Amino acid sequence: MSTQQFTPQTQGNVFTAPAVNFSRDPNKAMQQMMEMIDDLRGIYVRETEALERLDTHEFVSLQEDKAQRALTYEAGIKEMVSRKGEIRKADNKLRSALNAKQAEFAELTGRNKLALDRMSRAAERLNGAIRQAAKEEVQKLRTFSYGQNGQMDSNPRRNISIGVSEEA
16 A cells, blocks of 8 residues: 555645545455554654653644544545445455444544543643633732722732633
């Protein structure tokens, strides 16, 4: 299999799905699909390890390659589904190997999702701590404020604007 034949094309910042040209031989097509799974699996392993090490630079550097390989994988799956009848005629050992790779990949993506969830919770806690620190600093600088009725309001639990957008 030529790696280049499965490389997605980019248009600006948008990736387009590649044309997947699997062999007409169902056995070879399954082997090519397993190679695609291995390619994407390698990215997921590196990404999961980066997340577990809290290495955000490595994590971010993998995202473009991950997106490209995921599109290639998706195109490969669509090709395999469209050739379902032919694939059923493939060697049983190859079909078992492909199913095993799919199961292993599914387990890895589950582990990756857990690591992503942990990273997301950590980022949210950090954002909360930053917002709270900014709010406390503003409260220190503003020892008084006026309420709706024009009287001084010194309620420390009152919401104040700190100029940080909390929208994603």
